[in-house]
Amino acid sequence: MSDDLLPEHIEAGLPGTADLMVLVGNSWWRCAYAARGGNWPLAAFYARRVRSLQRRLGVIRPKHAERLATYEKDMLGPLFAAIKTQDRPAFEGAFSAATDDANKQHVETGYGYIRWKLPDEAPQDLDLGPAKS
């Protein structure tokens, strides 16, 4: 048995779709409550985090790449626009449409039993109020 690092060892260490989706869900939740609390830079941070996690997913799971690119353009695009203009009603509309579409993606990829919903509780570990700078 050799200690050499082979490509299959690296592959085994990569996160799977579900691993990245757990992080996507967590950031999505935080994004909503940061916007609701008025901490727009934090909402932007978590929206970028969702985008970056989904881009990573598209690289390690190319079969999802095209639908993720469409999702980024059509669903995250309006969300980023609403965050930029700090427009709460536009944010709520974009967030809700993007959540519905995510659940549609779950159906289309064979995981219709995964229906993401926004937790009633805000995250407790971050100051969600208006940012200082």
Ligand code: HEM
């Ligand atoms: C903000 C949007 C999204 C949220 C909040 C979200 C959330 C989640 C969550 C919480 C899971 C279950 C993870 C677990 O506990 O194991 C999941 C799984 C999954 N999601 Fe998403 N998702 C989103 C967008 C998408 C998109 C755009 C796709 C398109 C490819 C997608 C494809 C999947 C797939 C295929 C799984 C099953 C995981 C597996 O293959 O094992 N999701 N998602």
